[in-house]
Structures are given as structure tokens and as C-alpha cells.
Amino acid sequence: MLLLKSNHRVGEAKKPRYDGHQSKIRYIIYLCDVQRSCGGWADRQRGIVAAYLLANVTGRRFGINMTYPSDIKLFYVPNIVNWYIRESELQGLSKEFLRWIDNRNGPKDGNGDFNVKHPRDVIFLRTNMDIITLIQKSPHYGHLVPEPFRNPNPGKVFHTIWHLLMKPSLHFEERIDMFMSKLPRTDELICAHVRMRRNPTIPNDATQINALSTVKYVWTFLSKFKWARRVFIATDSMDVRLSARKYFGVREIDTDGLVLHVDRQGKKPNAVWGFEMALLDQAVLSRCQVLVVSKSGFSVRAAMMSHLDQELYEFNNGTVTPYLGLK
Template identity: 30%
Template sequence: MIVISILWIFVLSIIITNSTVKSVSRIQNPIVTKPWTLLSRNNARLDRLFKKYHSLLNIEAFKTNHLSNKTIIYSCQSFCGGWGDRLRGIMSAYVLALLANRRFMIDMNYPCEISKVVQPNYINWTHIKYDKSKNRSQLNINTMRSWQTAYRGQISDIIKSKNFVEVWSEYDDISISTNGDYMTPALRNNYMKNRTRQLLGSMPLSHATMQTLFDLLFELLFKPSALVRNRVDSILANVYHRHLLCLHIRVGKNPTNPFDHAFTARVNTTQAMIDFTDDYILNKSLPVIFVTSDSGQAVSDVLQHYPNSSMTIVGPILHIDRFDRRSSTLCDGFIKAIADFYLLGECQTSILSNSGFSSWANRRREHPYQDFYSYNEKLRAIRKN
């Protein structure tokens, strides 16, 4: 009886302790997440970023979407590049809106609504269509077309060296379609000195570039949709507490991606990455290998080479700007692409092709330059970055 009583007291104490811990966690954080989920990792990432930047930047100024009746809208209705190009344009339009004290919005429905893949986080950039009867004045800036060199140069000059807030003041809504980096020159515009200092706080202006601020700005703007989280979590659940090695194989035009540019120097990319990974594995504890590519053959080659230790996110492979418009799987392909992007930000080792897509994804890693390798097209081999 004594033994049973002691055992019962011990069990009861565990139940009470666990209940107390769960109650406290619910009070402190109403959304209880599993440590391997994308949501949990993103929350931890934001905590790190806020600690990193709180003494440098005026983060509250970045988190505020101005209540002004005037707007700057990043627009993507047709040709506007891949995800890497779009992120460059989105960041540019966002910082221009901050400097001009305008409300920032995103209008992207190509190849399908942006809300399918990402949603507003700290900044509500949801696009609001104003009543046309209000006769709002509009300025449309589209510098996606590379052959418009004079026009592109004119816009760049305005943003770099003119008082663009004053130049554009007569317009209620400014719609911008671009893949250019307007953020870096805008922050260095002499007419923007006061507003720039309000944003940057004690950060040296020389450090304020799109590359250095991308990790923070991306998280302030976006959180992954449930559809994207579900795809990513299916991988993370199997790699928790294991070393995740990621391959991004961008080969260009191929049977899976027939409308893209041809990159003849990349024909050996898949084999080069497999050979390098073989050597890497010999010197490291066995990793889990995640592979994503614009080529179904490349993915198949990696999965077959590492049948017991490789994974991919299942779904149609899609270049989100160069696709067959008759396809019925465009949105599903878009969801897979952004799930791949998020997962590339969770890798301990990254082996990447030359691509804006995976380059921006890599900047979301906790240590972007640690165990980071890329395919050198001139040498046709993998090199450490």
C-alpha cells in the first residue's frame, strides 16, 4: 500500500506539473506550436531579428503602414520576373512608401493571388481597390522591360537624386512594376536624409542595403499561408534534430520548364552537386538531403542517388513567370515554389545554383554564409562562398 501510495503521489505530481506548464504556456503564448513547424521556427527567427536590430534601427517605423490616403502599390499583373525578381521589386516599393509616408500595398494575381502563398504579417499590405468614381489620380511606373533604357534611367535618376516625394505628390496612387533595387539608392537620396535617419536610427548608411536588411523586411511583410506551411511541415517533421543539407538545382530551359532561358553552362550542375555531396557526407554525420529544382529529371536523379536520405516537396514544378497559361496547376505550382523557398531558409548546409530565388532564401538562414556553397558556371564545379 505504501509503495502504491508513493507511486500514485509521483504520478499525480507529474500530472499537476504538466498541467501547470501547459497553463502557463497558454497564458504567455496562446498559439502553442511544435518546435519543428515552420510557424514555430518563424517566431524564433523574428525574436532573433528583433534582438539583432532593436539597438540599430527604429523598427517601429518599419512596422507602421502609414494611414495616408495616398499609396504606393507593388503591381504584378503579367510579366514581372520570378520570385527573386518580385521580392526585389516588393522591397523597393515598400521602402519608397516608407520614405514618402504613403500606404504600401501589393497587387499580385499572377500566376494566382499572392494570398495563396503569403499573407500580411506586421504590415497590412492587402490591396484595396478604390471606387473609380472618386477620380483618384494615378501614376504607373513599369521598368520591367529592359529595352526601355531611357525610361528606366529616368526613373532611376528620380529615385536616386531628385525629391521623388515632391515629384510624385500630385498622384494619389503610384503603381510600381519593377525588379530593380530602388531601395538602396532611395535611402542615399540627399532629399530623404531626415526620413532615412528616422528609419535607420544608429545603423550606418553604408550598411543599409537591400541585401543586409532583407531578412528583417521579409519577415515584417510576410507570413506563409497555411497551404505553404503544410508543405514545409511535412519535411520538417522528418528532419527535426537532424542536419538538413539543401540542393537548389537551377538548370534553365528543360522538358519540365520549356519556356525558360537556356543556360548551357549549367548542364553539369546536377552531377556536380551529387559528387560534392558524396564527398561532403564522407566528412560529416549523415544529413537529410532536400532537393528542389526547375527540372524534374534533376530531382529524380538526386532522389535515386540517395534513396534513403533524400526528400522533396511533391507538386508541379513551375517557374512563376514562364509557364503554360493553359495549365490547370498554376496555383499548386506557385504554392510548391514558395514552400521550397521557405524550406531553403531552414538548411544547415546549402548548395545552390546562381539564382535570385535561392539567394534570397539563403539570406533567411540564421547563418547565411556558414556551410554555403554554389555552382560556379565558369569552373563547372562547386565552390564555397
């Protein structure tokens, strides 16, 4: 495990500072189940990392309970930090359910003591809020942020925490390796994530952010990288996928799987397959030498996850410009 200067191990619960008589372990458990919406995959990643950092500074043990549209452990399992909490561990403990979605009901500043406001033993937290900076600057908790998570760049903090928490399951790692084996050389891969939002493939998504008529500008931009043998395209639109195949021909590659929104279409019979395809898309995007992201957390999180020094650009309704959001 990663040791901190405070001699506290990342992921382990410290005794709460506010109650000298309190000795039992308390928990913050990130929750995403079928009962209520918890957002798409990027929303969930944002919420998981935020909940972990909050657990760290409040002296609570961190857990993940994601079962919608399938158990997350089918694809990602604990890495250095063990976030698997058995139900038997929580028996007899008091519980509270918090819903911090889309900046509603969540913290507006870093003031106040979370444990005083929410004194229950187990806090089930459903959130998509990015509160890394808020915790770092909190007058109450800022000094408790472990050294590895004090980087002023939230993307760097996300990278560190995500890889502490997550590694691909054996099944998913094999799935990634199987796909990557199709590539002649992985260092010659350029990629784009073309997010449309509302479109015929996902008609119940939020308002459209890119028009189909503008994707030709992404294809023209990617064509400049003539050294790349393959062009990988991830998208939430089958029309975009077909357009890329037509334009690039045999150079184009994609996961060729079901396209769906893991939250808005998570009750479909084949939702688990769609969930796996989305995670596979993101895993491949994190391995690209050149990556064009959309105004979407999905591909931006892929860039944050990457271990490469990627060349990053952003597509926004007809223009492709350098992406500086992670600088």
C-alpha cells in the first residue's frame, strides 16, 4: 500500500477526530443501483473518486456498490485499495443515503464537519460531483488531504486515485488485450471520441452537442496523421460510426459493439453488453498516441486515466483545437 507522510495508509479508516470515544469503523460507500439515476460512466467515475477522497479526509472506510446495469466487479476490481465491503460488515450499523447529483444537495463550500452533519455509521453516497478542489481548499479538511492528492490539477489527482482503486478484472483485461492484438502497432494509433448526445441511437440523451454534418471536420483533421496505420473511433451514434468506416475504409477500427447510454438505457436486455463496450471504448482511448476528445467526461476521463503523454485535441461542433484542460 502507498504510505503517506502522516503514517496513514491510503484507503484505511482513521478514527474520527470529532469523537474520542468512537472506535468502530465508519463508511462512505459510493452507490449506483437501479433505484435512482446515477449518471453515465464518466459521472460515475467522477463520483467514485470524489467519494474516495471524502472518505479519506473524514476518516471513513471507502466502498463501492455499483450494480446497475451490472456489477462493476465484472469489469473493474480493487487494485491497491480494497473497496469491496461485504453486507455482513454493515449489519447493525446506522445508515444514511445521500444524493448529490448535478450539483444539487451537495456541498457548496468546504466549511463544516461532514461527520457532524452526517453522523450515521454508513453513508451511501450517490454523486457525480467533482469536489476534489473543494476538499483541497476546505478550511476544515484541506490540511487532511494526503500528499499524493494535493496536486492542484484535478486531472492528476483523478489519475492517481483511479489507479489506486481500479484494475481491470481478468475477464476485462483479456477483452482489452484481444482488441489491442488486432492493431499492428499500438504506438501508431490515433483516436477520436465523437459525442453527439441526443441522436437516433440514443434518443433520450440530453440536448445534441454536435451535428452529424460536422463530423467530416474530425475525419479531415485525423487524415493529417498519415503515419498512423489505424484510426480508432468511439461514438454514441451509429451514424457517426458508419461515416467513419466509409471515410477511412480499412484504416478505421472500432469495437463494433452495441452503443447505448449505461444509465438512460441501462434497463435494456442487452445493457450489460453495452456497458462492456463503453468501458472497452474508454480503455482503448486511454492508449492512443493522438486523441481527439469531445465535450464529454467520457473521453476526458480516458485522457486522465492514460499513462501516456498523449497529444490531445477537442472537437466542438465543427472545429478541432488543442485541448488544454489537463495542463
